[in-house]
Amino acid sequence: ILKWVLNQQLVHGFLERESLSAEQAAQLATMLKKIDFSFFKWSLIACATWNPGVRYQSAQAPFPIFEIQGEKDPIIPFSNESEVVTLSGAKHLIQYSHSREVNQWLEQITHNG
Helix, strand or coil, X not given: CHHHHHHHHHHHHHHHHCCCCHHHHHHHHHHHHCCCHHHHHHHHHHHHCCCCCCCCCCCCCCCCCXXXXXXXXXXXXXXXXXXXXXXXXXXXXXXXXXXXXXHHHHHHHHHHC
């Protein structure tokens, strides 16, 4: 049942909300077919308990943690903190809708630290 929900309902819901192209919807469907359910369960809990006022920095991580989000993300609440990079007009699937901006941001942080 969970696989059907992921493959049918989530893809169609994101297709409508995020204005995905047919190619992007096919990529999302392929990704969801290969999903690790323990990771998916963790991500659902993380989204449900997300606190935008907390700066997430793991003591165990030997690297900095950065946060980028869509301004209109219906899943993870918007945060206007200065350290959070916010993409104007973006929703949840920023890797599809704002791929150029996400890639530019990734290049910047990997080159500048």
